[in-house]
Amino acid sequence: MSALVLADVDLYYHRVQALDRLSIDVQENEIVALLGNNGAGKTSTLSMISGLVRPNAGSVTWRGQDLAKLQPWDIVAAGLLHIPEGRRIFSTMTVHENLLIGGYLVKDQKLIRQRADEAYALMPRLAERRSQQGGTLSGGEQQMLALGRALVGGPKLLLLDEPSMGLAPLVVKQVMQIIEHVRRNGTTVLLVEQNARAALRIADRAYVIEGGSVAMSGTADELAADPRVIEAYLGA
Template identity: 55%
Template sequence: MLSVKDLHVHYGVIEALKGVSIDVNEGEIVSLIGANGAGKTTMLQAISGIVKKSSGDVEFLGQSIYKTNPKNIVAAGLTQVPEGRRIFTGLSVYENLMMGAFLRKDKKGIEEDLQKVYKQFPILEQRINQDASTLSGGEQQMLAMGRALMAKPKLMLLDEPSMGLAPILVKEIFSIIKEINAQGTTVLLVEQNAKMALSIAHRAYVLETGKIVLSGTGEELINSPEIQKAYLGG
């Protein structure tokens, strides 16, 4: 579904990604773990077209999106839930969700997907008319995920969904990610909570200073002594 090939990204003279290659197959949850500053967010933003790429290629559904406008990438079925939620303050929960569907014209389909989001996140229906800025951190994360689902994505990129959340909410968010995947959305997950990220991943990659240094199934990596020492406190 997604194939990133020898991707390089520079910020001025700093090389943030140094020839990264990963694949995400349809139906998978693929986790990308690594320390702060490893290049994880840059990777997602490069895939989404938000960050300019220096060289390499990104293919989605068999087509290169290397030079594709971010709006057209969303229209093709790839959406991103950004780090820090980035909900629209001053807009209601409902208006935030509708922003996710801004490229769609199928009114009936939009309404059906809205009801699906409310079923997935009942708290959002209860808060429908509230200013999104008044939601708790966990509720804002749910809103950001619901907004992305309103775009009807084939592939969802999730950037640090557990950031700043209490442990009980982290478990709930990861449970929801598994549900979203089970309902047919492929997921590429960037996450500092390596244990949780690997526990739900079909496959995973480890990114260090802009390079992929390890890959394998989630189970293989969670049981790897190297990973346990570096990321799991083992």
């Protein structure tokens, strides 16, 4: 059964159409990648799922629940955590405080501490920088902090927006490994990426978005072998 379903979604910013009858679905415990160029509608899709913007038509459901009716904080409470483009770390808070605020809706203090410890174990670099201000971290460390912050919230679905942006290839690899690890622990992942190569390596399935709707879709292997994808997105 599909966990997340977007059906025929339209989204407008004033008069400008961002999404045009977009339909995608994500199964439980899958990694699904959304590929596409700048302005294709990838970030809009994530913003709409997390309730920052509202669809003008169509439906967005998570495990049968209509998300378009919920406030952003209710969507987080339902287990959908969105790591925005550019990480958006709280720059003057310490690494540890950044992790703690990820557990804002978690009532059990012990659980928050336990998840923070798990994040430190998964990303030892963060543990070394525990009391440093978030803004002083490198881009890769900030991405890891953003991941850790979301993990403390106990995500059922992780929405990732361009986690590889601006990172060195080696760091991209580390970040992708962390995402795979998160999925192995039972979290479903919707991954927006411009780095199609890195995304297709860890994804089960992918959609190529163009002009606000799905241009191509299939398993990651199918798309990686598709000449159109290779030409437009893999730069071969």
